Amino acid sequence: MSDRPRGYNGRGGGRGSGGRGGGRGGGRGGHSSHTERPKKESILDLGKYMNQKIRVKYSGGREVIGTLKGYDPLLNLVLDETEECLRDPEDGRLLDQTRTLGLIVCRGPAVILISPMDGSLEIANPFIQEEEAVI
Template identity: 50%
Template sequence: MADRGRGGRGGSGGNSRGRGGGRAGGDDKPKREAILDLAKFADKRVRVKFMGGREITGILKGYDQLLNLVMDEVEEIIREPEGATVTSPPKTRSLGLAVIRGTSLVVINPVDGYEEIANPFINQQ
């Protein structure tokens, strides 16, 4: 009863052996590194594919650890529906500056420096 009136409810007054939600110790864990190092793609043109099939290209201006992206000069690549015959190059739609949410990303790759290959899991006839 000697602690009564000191520190209030859940405060840090008195001893700190109670059920506090505070951090004991300090920052003893090492800082997490990002899964992808997108710094090498900054200010370069990248291609981004989303869940649902949409695809864009643009210049990567910024990003964070959740893979949210800021891109400039963004163009959406409008593809033909599956099953349709592809006779012409895909159409594009200019979007300008865009902020892309990281939870919807499936693929990020540079426009320069990769080669598209045939899908080995589809029967070629």
């Protein structure tokens, strides 16, 4: 260690700011002036669903219905008066039973689907044909 010159930090280039990025000018590619970029808009505008009932589906298969109270750009949601739609543990079908959760925070990375409850109606599956008696 004593045979190294003074100020040696163990990395290349004993002068300036040490190797990469250069010592002058900004280190990130040239321009030193800040340019204004237009603000990115979210694909989904959740503002129009504030204080309305929405259904949220998670990546694990769980579903909840609640009143949207808040959100952020990462799709973290705050729901109030929330109920979880229970599933049959054997085949995974939704049951008519619900479990009351109250005020919850839905983490954005786990959210797969967000749909409004207002204006949606559950109908019978048109692709399932009823079994007919075979003679």
